[in-house]
Amino acid sequence: MRSGYGLRLEQTQKLIMTPELRQAITILQLSALELSTFVDQQMLENPLLEVVEEDAASPDSEIDEEKDKEKEKEAEAEAEAEAEAEISAEHNEPENTWDMDWEEYFQRQEERITREYEPDSSQMRRLEPFVATAPSLQEYLLEQLHVQKNPISLNHIEYIIGNLDDNGYLELSLEEIAREQGISLERAEQALAVVQALDPAGVGARSLEECLRLQLPLIPDAPAEMPEFLGHLEDLAAGRLQRIATQMKISTSEVQLLGDWVRKLDPKPGRSFSGADEVRYIVPDVVVEEIEGEFIILVNDITVPRLGINQAYRTALSQNKENETRKFVEQKLNSAAWLIRSIEQRRTTIYKVANALVQRQEGFLRRGIRYLHPLTLKDIADEIGVHESTVSRATANKYVQTPRGIFEFKFFFASGIKNEPGVTTEGIKQALKSLIAGEDSQAPYSDQKLSELLKAKEMEISRRTVAKYRDELGIPSTALRKRY
Template identity: 45%
Template sequence: MKMNMNLNMVQTQKLVMTAELKQAIEILQYNSVELKEFIQEELMTNPVLQLQSQDEGSQAAAVSAPEVPEEPIKPQSESSTNDLDNINWKEVSQGMSRERGSAVAVESRDDEFSYESFLPTKESLYDHLAFQLCMSDLKGLDYQVAQFLIENIDKNGYLDLRTEEVLSKFQITEDNYERILSVIQTFDPLGVGARNLAECLKIQLMAGDDALSKLAAGIIEHHLQDLANNRIQNIAKALGAPLEQIQDACDLVKTLEPKPGRAFSVDDETRYVVPDVVITKNEGEYVILVSDSTAPKLYINDFYRRILESEQQSAASEYISKKLSSAMKLIKSIEQRRNTIYKVVEAIVEVQLEFFERGPMYLKTLTLKDIAERVGVHESTVSRAVSGKYLQCPHGIYEIKFFFQSGVSSEMGESVSSESIKKIIKELVDREDPKKPFSDQHLMEELNQIGIMISRRTVAKYRDELFIPSSSKRKRF
């Protein structure tokens, strides 16, 4: 068998991720706050870029990139040329200066309003407990043991430590350990320092010395699983108490905090949302504004234009040309982001017009594919354009993803969004007789009667998403 080696040339086309395309995709995904941070970083590294201040807004407009094509981001082929590389930056800069005017760099303003400056520093659970320990009567070794215990209380307020470890470390008796721990368990928030859920709830009940609190403590001690499953009759039978009394005790337990430390959790801090898009109604028509409040427009510093004119072939000229190219690509990507978000939101408003006119009950089913076809882009572009971004309208502030709803068909063939169905389910549950709560089957039948064809399994799914317990757990006695 004879083997030959040949050299063949094959011409193919393939998609490549250029640096410009990669930057455009990244910028499209940023929300307004992230975009502001990104722009600040670019301003630090590219002296050619200029940020327009409020005072300059009336004197000099922001320079936009060369004409941005109507189509949002599309991949480029390997054989395609990059027009930006062939731009005569000297002419571009001169044109910018003539049309837009020059301006002085503004990196920050002393009088710029910042909501963040009004946010208080949140006290940690450890700091809160350590302060109370300082105010306690514990001294010497007892104080050291208590401090060690506090250091091992987790974010939910539970003691994450084995008893044997404490006894061995400090060479103390179990009685002394329990005595010191009992002091910590009197600290605020009540229930802190518990070793399990039952102990946590019982500590909170110790604040009340009435008969109902004692009954509730007994239920926690011996019938916690029955309580979790709302088996009130089993508890009443075991304790030989009236159903009404057991129901009241169980209601009291449900008011207790199973995770006393979460009030201090950093994860649960209030989130402040800055809308990326604002929609207002003016003379019967909806006006869409892609917010620039947190990401002001950029333009080119006129100072570097003059350097480019005077230094024709110097190293400075080459450096400035590169920075000009980078700046123009950035400005183009930001403008492209604005255009893409505008078109996507415009399409959403067209589809969800009844929502904006009448409210959340009138949301329609909508997919990324639907909007992509309307705008003429890929689904992934729509996904990036709405990811992590918020919209403000007369009904409130919503995550833009909220407007993309799955759903079912009505008897008339119209689509009904999952959000609308959930609202109906919640209204039905709110109106039910607590002693005879609606089963999922009954909820399904109620929905079918108003023309919403839905299965019992889907009803159960939506009920779970609303954090509504099953009918057996909602029943009251």
């Protein structure tokens, strides 16, 4: 066989991941708070981006907005089709060229009537909402400490407070504290006693048993056996109630009553305080409201500023000659335009996905978790006409607020049972929880019995699956649920 060189013309289709397309994909999978941070960063890097202020006090602002929507309706439809095709990988990536008439864009912006809001005697200045940061455990303890008079040096006590973990437990031993502070062991014990006397009760403990003992004075009517009972926490956790009863010379039912008293105590007294890097709230990306029997979907993009192009750069564009300044401005204009389009495409895609989810899971929204239907990403992708990966990115790390609470988007993609196409795992767990809540505490259901009861409700699962779901719900076994 002869080998040689030759030229051949061949036509193929492939998707080229340009930086702009990567940015569009990244923006799609950002949550509302992450997108707000991303936009702030882009505004620092691109001087042509600016925030378009909307004057809520102006009576003509709504009219201006309607005019803008009419003028940009065709452009947005075209941008939506273009970006959707790229993200779903259904068409070739076009060349990185732009046919936008920037002179016309700036002219449209000039037509927008913008008024600066200046409150007068008949208007009240609007105050920006703010959230006060909850104090950390250390801040709360130091605040109490600084209003007290203690014979112990504050430096030693503050050192102990600084070594408490997020749950309020002391991570160092007294020997280590004494060595690090250069004090006697007795002095370290006195400093620790000051910390343990602060609120919340149980803080500064070195073990779970010590933490619960520090809280006993808060329960004046606690049984007299409680101090001794706290020495059997390991047996209590393992369900060895008979062993505790034998050692304490009491009945098994009394052991269970003492266990009920223990559950009234807080094993982690510091967990109710905020941490340094703790996120204490969730901003939903979509809000679903029921109005007159119909579900209305709102994309929550209030945290993302409305972006526009700074008109101050018109002079650079109006220059006829090709120079470095004009090239730089055109590059930044293209980047800004793509960012604005990508954000709008993100909003449109999230709305379509949320709308499809609401239609598919309307039974859950109206009647509860038992009516949550099995659903996959492919089902939604086929319904709205996008690639499955697009739906995955649009729902990643995002939350939806519904009349039944706030859920992750992935909650609505419930997995089903192989032989039961209309039953979800969440529905089975809810039924399992209801059965156990209504059982006789002196004769609780076994896993096999629970399997049979679920089968009677047309939820055919095995005993092992019942045990698996029960563990996921944090429900103890039959022996631990039994009351004597």
